[in-house]
Amino acid sequence: xxxxxxxxxxxxxxxxxxxxxxxxxxxxxxxxxxxxxxxxxxxxxxxxxxxxxxxxxxxxxxxxxxxxxxxxxxxxxxxxxxxxxxxxxxxxxxxxxxxxxxxxxxxxxxxxxxxxxxxxxxxxxxxxxxxxxxxxxxxxxxxxxxxxxxxxxxxxxxxxxxxxxxxxxxxxxxxxxxxxxxxxxxxxxxxxxxxxxxxxxxxxxxxxxxxxxxxxxxxxxxxxxxxxxxxxxxxxxxxxxxxxxxxxxxxxxxxxxxxxxxxxxxxxxxxxxxxxxxxxxxxxxxxxxxxxxxxxxxxxxxxxxxxxxxxxxxxxxxxxxxxxxxxxxxxxxxxxxxxxxxxx
Amino acid sequence: xxxxxxxxxxxxxxxxxxxxxxxxxxxxxxxxxxxxxxxxxxxxxxxxxxxxxxxxxxxxxxxxxxxxxxxxxxxxxxxxxxxxxxxxxxxxxxxxxxxxxxxxxxxxxxxxxxxxxxxxxxxxxxxxxxxxxxxxxxxxxxxxxxxxxxxxxxxxxxxxxxxxxxxxxxxxxxxxxxxxxxxxxxxxxxxxxxxxxxxxxxxxxxxxxxxxxxxxxxxxxxxxxxxxxxxxxxxxxxxxxxxxxxxxxxxxxxxxxxxxxxxxxxxxxxxxxxxxxxxxxxxxxxxxxxxxxxxxxxxxxxxxxxxxxxxxxxxxxxxxxxxxxxxxxxxxxxxxxxxxxxxx
DNA sequence: TTGTATGCGTTATCAT
DNA sequence: ATGATAACGCATACAA
Numbered sequence: 001x002x003x004x005x006x007x008x009x010x011x012x013x014x015x016x017x018x019x020x021x022x023x024x025x026x027x028x029x030x031x032x033x034x035x036x037x038x039x040x041x042x043x044x045x046x047x048x049x050x051x052x053x054x055x056x057x058x059x060x061x062x063x064x065x066x067x068x069x070x071x072x073x074x075x076x077x078x079x080x081x082x083x084x085x086x087x088x089x090x091x092x093x094x095x096x097x098x099x100x101x102x103x104x105x106x107x108x109x110x111x112x113x114x115x116x117x118x119x120x121x122x123x124x125x126x127x128x129x130x131x132x133x134x135x136x137x138x139x140x141x142x143x144x145x146x147x148x149x150x151x152x153x154x155x156x157x158x159x160x161x162x163x164x165x166x167x168x169x170x171x172x173x174x175x176x177x178x179x180x181x182x183x184x185x186x187x188x189x190x191x192x193x194x195x196x197x198x199x200x201x202x203x204x205x206x207x208x209x210x211x212x213x214x215x216x217x218x219x220x221x222x223x224x225x226x227x228x229x230x231x232x233x234x235x236x237x238x239x240x241x242x243x244x245x246x247x248x249x250x251x252x253x254x255x256x257x258x259x260x261x262x263x264x265x266x267x268x269x270x271x272x273x274x275x276x277x278x279x280x281x282x283x284x285x286x287x288x289x290x291x292x293x294x295x296x297x298x299x300x301x302x303x304x305x306x307x308x309x310x311x312x313x314x315x316x317x318x319x320x321x322x323x324x325x326x327x328x329x330x331x332x333x334x335x336x337x338x339x340x341x342x343x344x
Numbered sequence: 345x346x347x348x349x350x351x352x353x354x355x356x357x358x359x360x361x362x363x364x365x366x367x368x369x370x371x372x373x374x375x376x377x378x379x380x381x382x383x384x385x386x387x388x389x390x391x392x393x394x395x396x397x398x399x400x401x402x403x404x405x406x407x408x409x410x411x412x413x414x415x416x417x418x419x420x421x422x423x424x425x426x427x428x429x430x431x432x433x434x435x436x437x438x439x440x441x442x443x444x445x446x447x448x449x450x451x452x453x454x455x456x457x458x459x460x461x462x463x464x465x466x467x468x469x470x471x472x473x474x475x476x477x478x479x480x481x482x483x484x485x486x487x488x489x490x491x492x493x494x495x496x497x498x499x500x501x502x503x504x505x506x507x508x509x510x511x512x513x514x515x516x517x518x519x520x521x522x523x524x525x526x527x528x529x530x531x532x533x534x535x536x537x538x539x540x541x542x543x544x545x546x547x548x549x550x551x552x553x554x555x556x557x558x559x560x561x562x563x564x565x566x567x568x569x570x571x572x573x574x575x576x577x578x579x580x581x582x583x584x585x586x587x588x589x590x591x592x593x594x595x596x597x598x599x600x601x602x603x604x605x606x607x608x609x610x611x612x613x614x615x616x617x618x619x620x621x622x623x624x625x626x627x628x629x630x631x632x633x634x635x636x637x638x639x640x641x642x643x644x645x646x647x648x649x650x651x652x653x654x655x656x657x658x659x660x661x662x663x664x665x666x667x668x669x670x671x672x673x674x675x676x677x678x679x680x681x682x683x684x685x686x687x688x
Numbered sequence: 689t690t691g692t693a694t695g696c697g698t699t700a701t702c703a704t
Numbered sequence: 705a706t707g708a709t710a711a712c713g714c715a716t717a718c719a720a
Contacts, residue, residue, distance in 0.1 A: 004467060006713060017691045022715055032689060049467040053397040053406070054713035057696045062397070063450070081631070084428045095449030100469065103447050105439030106407070123348060123393040125444065232635040261635050268637050287425070291576040291605050293612050293637050350697060361707045366699060376705060398697035401712045 005048045013046065014039045025050070056126055065094050065314055066102045066127035068118055070134050080230065080258075081286045082303060083133050086155060089307020090131055097315040102127055118145040129314040131155065137200075151317035153310045158200050160326065165313045167306055167328045171201045171283075174299040174332035175208025175253065176215070178281045181297070181334055182251040183216045186342045187279060191224035191249035193238040193259050202230070205255040205283060224249055228259045235259025239266035243278075250278065250343040257282035257289050257298055264292070264339065275341035285335055294338035302330050349392045357390065358383045369394070400470055409438050409658055410446045410471035412462055414478050424574065424602075425630045426647060427477055430499060433651020434475055441659040446471055462489040473658040475499065481544075495661035497654045502544050504670065509657045511650055511672045515545045515627075518643040518676035519552025519597065520559070522625045525641070525678055526595040527560045530686045531623060535568035535593035537582040537603050546574070549599040549627060568593055572603045579603025583610035587622075594622065594687040601626035601633050601642055608636070608683065619685035629679055638682035646674050 003009075011018040016035065024036040025043065042048075056062040067090070069083060091101055102125055107116050118141050122130055129151035135142050137157045146152060146161030153165045160166075175192075182190050192209045195202030206225070213220050226241055228234035235254055239262065242249055254260035260282030267278050274280055274294055282289065285300035309328050316324060347353075355362040360379065368380040369387065386392075400406040411434070413427060435445055448465050462485050466474055473495035479486050481501045490496060490505030497509045504510075519536075526534050536553045539546030550569070557564050570585055572578035579598055583606065586593055598604035604626030611622050618624055618638055626633065629644035653672050660668060 007715095008713075018714075019692075019716080020690055023690090026715080030689060035689080047464070049464045051401070051713050052469045053401045054696085055715075057395070057397045057401065057698090057713080058715050060696080064446075067447075081425060081428070084425070091447060091449045095451065098450050098452060100449045100465075101447040102408075103411075103435060103445040105435045105444045106442050107439065108442060120391070120393045121444075125396045232632065236635070258632070258635070261632065261637075265635055265637050265639070288576065288602070288605065288632055288636075291580070291602070291609055292632075293609050295609075348697095351699095352697075362698080363700085363708075364706055367706090370699085374705060379705080395697050398712085399699070401697080401714095402699045404712085 004051075005046045007048070007050070010039070010043055010046060010048050013042050060126075061318075062126045062128055063099050064102050064125065064127045065090075065099050065311075066104060066122050066125065066130040068104055068121075068130060068132050068135055080134070081288075082256075082284055082301070085287075085303035086133060086307040086310070089304035090311045091307070092304070093308040093311025094315065097311070099128070099311075099315070117141055119148055122148075122150060128318045129153070131310050131314065132157065132159070151314055153313045153317075155306060155310055156199070156201050163317060163322070165317065165324060165326055165328065167309045167313065167330070168200065169301045169306065169332050170329050171204035171332075172208035172211070174283065174301075175205040175255070176212035177208075177332070177334055178253045178283065178299050179209055179212035179216070181336070182253065182279060182281060182340065183212070183218075185251070185279065185340060187249075187251035188218060188343075189224070189247065189249040190218065190251045190253065191226070191242050193226050193228045193235055193242075193252060193254040193263060195228060195230040195255040195259075197227070199230075202255060209253055228255065230256045230258060232258045232262035235262030236266040237262075239263035240270075243267065243270055243272065251340070252278065252280050254280060254282050257284040257286045257296060260296055260298065260339070261288075261292055264294075264296075275339050276344060279340040279343070281340050283332075289335075290337065297337045297340040298335050300333045300335045302332070305330055348395075349390045351392070351394070354383070354387055354390060354392050357386050404470075405662075406470045406472055407443050408446050408469065408471045409434075409443050409655075410448055410466050410469065410474040412448050412465075412474060412476050412479055424478070425632075426600075426628055426645070429631070429647035430477060430651040430654070433648035434655045435651070436648070437652040437655025438659065441655070443472070443655075443659070461485055463492055466492075466494060472662045473497070475654050475658065476501065476503070495658055497657045497661075499650060499654055500543070500545050507661060507666070509661065509668060509670055509672065511653045511657065511674070512544065513645045513650065513676050514673050515548035515676075516552035516555070518627065518645075519549040519599070520556035521552075521676070521678055522597045522627065522643050523553055523556035523560070525680070526597065526623060526625060526684065527556070527562075529595070529623065529684060531593075531595035532562060532687075533568070533591065533593040534562065534595045534597065535570065535586050537570050537572045537579055537586075537596060537598045537607060539572060539574040539599040539603075541571070543574075546599060553597055572599065574600045574602060576602040576606035576609075579606030580610040581606075583607035584614075587611065587614055587616065595684070596622065596624050598624060598626050601628040601630045601640060604640055604642065604683070605632075605636055608638070608640075619683050620688060623684040623687070625684050627676075633679075634681065641681045641684040642679050644677040644679045646676070649674055 011021045024031045024039040132154045151163045226238035282298035285298045289296040355365045368375045368383040476498045570582040626642035629642045633640040
């Protein structure tokens with residue numbers, strides 16, 4: 001039973017008061033150098049570690065960023081690889097700023113009474129700010145959280161509130177660029193497999209597709225727009241439908257890499273070769289994309305950058321910087337690999 | 345500036361003392377029913393949320409499980425998809441037990457003095473327990489943490505200490521089963537691409553391979569054992585080397601799906617078809633495995649189950665249950681898909 | 689330069 | 705059944 005060293009014990013050992021110890025440790029100037037040194041030395045020897053709880057109680061700062069992370073219906077959370085990479089960037093950024101991440105898991109905070117509530121969970125742990133990943137912006141509880149005065153950053157979702165900032169990729173521009181790539185290769189029959197359209201990225205990528213198709217002077221065909229849900233299986237089904245068309249497309253823009261990979265498989269199953277018979281471009285550039293067969297051409301999202309931007313925004317707002325643009329859009333990049341080629 | 349409702353404000357509103365409020369909320373029996381109801385109602389109206397910091401200060405329980413998660417050298421953390429799925433299972437399990445997860449990000453906890461230290465970070469936040477994912481068991485700081493009396497669960501790594509429990513898959517048995525599957529299909533020239541051998545799973549899977557090869561009466565050939573690091577690129581390179589052999593294998597057991605996928609690609613690049621010309625089996629069953637081309641035959645690890653078992657262990661030990669087996673091994677399952685077939 | 693005292697929001701131990 | 709009151713570990717305003 002090793003007792004935790006408290007500031008009181010450290011004070012006794014140093015022969016000074018707890019107040020002095022606190023000031024010495026926190027870098028106040030009005031402490032005699034030799035006193036400080038003695039205290040610091042003893043702190044090291046006794047392996048003193050301040051209690052975050054006690055400190056946050058008095059300073060009203062927890063140095064903790066909360067994370068609400070879920071993905072849609074039917075998909076247990078933490079599933080989409082995209083979110084994890086974003087989380088990695090967030091972790092790195094807030095870590096360098098001296099913050100840790102609290103991944104909310106329990107739905108019954110505190111005394112366990114009352115309904116499920118994001119705001120309550122955030123308040124309970126006195127987080128200094130929160131990152132919102134994969135939440136439903138229309139959820140009343142999300143809106144309630146957004147109305148509070150706690151710094152918030154929403155990733156890939158629309159949200160507004162007194163202290164919320166939104167971070168997302170240039171989904172519309174990226175989608176247009178993807179279609180442009182296909183068009184430049186010579187494709188004229190270009191279809192798309194959409195993501196969930198009630199999500200901002202899903203809607204934006206479809207919008208980008210539309211804009212690019214029209215800009216290219218191609219006819220916009222309803223049957224070239226098939227709905228998916230960002231996951232692989234939906235990409236496969238959508239591609240099957242597309243290939244069954246009387247006049248099937250020669251190229252497909254899938255709104256996610258996962259769906260693109262599903263589409264490649266669907267093509268293989270009917271004996272079509274990618275990219276010789278069918279070009280497929282994805283969106284995300286997940287880690288596996290360079291390694292699938294064929295290597296996937298895709299629009300790369302700067303996932304670490306997204307998380308980093310979120311962390312940066314949070315840190316700035318926690319520090320009191322309130323005049324910040326409520327929206328930060330990160331550029332995407334065309335990565336040409338082996339799944340696209342000129343039409344046969 | 346909405347003021348946070350404190351227990352004091354709630355007491356004043358209810359016309360009772362804070363002590364009574366606390367007892368009412370915490371379900372003590374010695375509170376008059378009508379008093380309790382009034383308090384509960386007001387708590388709801390004022391949207392009262394207890395402060396975790398204050399509570400943990402007095403109860404010595406934070407209801408927080410810390411998570412140290414990193415992956416090896418050169419690979420920025422949070423990269424391997426396997427770990428994320430484990431994290432998902434952990435999150436779910438501890439959440440249902442009323443705990444939240446603290447993802448350690450900052451390397452300078454507290455006053456920022458002193459060296460990097462896992463133990464210090466854990467103590468600083470008074471976590472009730474910790475999950476260790478992807479750490480180096482030989483790291484002196486890890487050992488120091490393990491010696492402490494705080495409940496620990498190590499995932500996929502060897503570690504011992506007064507309160508540490510280890511959770512991992514049956515890597516050795518699974519590897520043997522994978523090789524057995526290949527052998528049963530008729531393969532006799534079976535090679536392996538290993539993971540990092542300084543990791544417990546990497547070493548165990550190689551051991552399982554060896555055991556199965558010998559059990560099958562096949563000759564153990566050094567040139568059929570190529571070293572990888574679990575990631576895709578290493579699988580690709582290893583497979584290239586294998587295929588360049590004078591007598592190349594007809595089947596490969598890759599110690600991870602990522603490497604198996606890299607291997608498939610290497611085969612494709614030299615014009616070999618999988619599984620017709622070369623069978624490949626992986627290990628993990630990551631989310632993409634069913635969707636790659638061809639769908640990957642693999643040994644499925646119960647990733648959610650791993651995380652869940654870790655969470656369960658942590659919760660039990662935090663509750664004081666100390667007589668628990670220090671090791672929990674979860675079974676793996678052969679998933680036959682399209683990347684293995686009888687030799688030509 | 690240092691010590692003392694107060695308070696942060698709770699729970700827990702006494703009384704009553 | 706309820707109310708004071710003392711912790712919990714720390715930071716800080718005020719004295720000295």
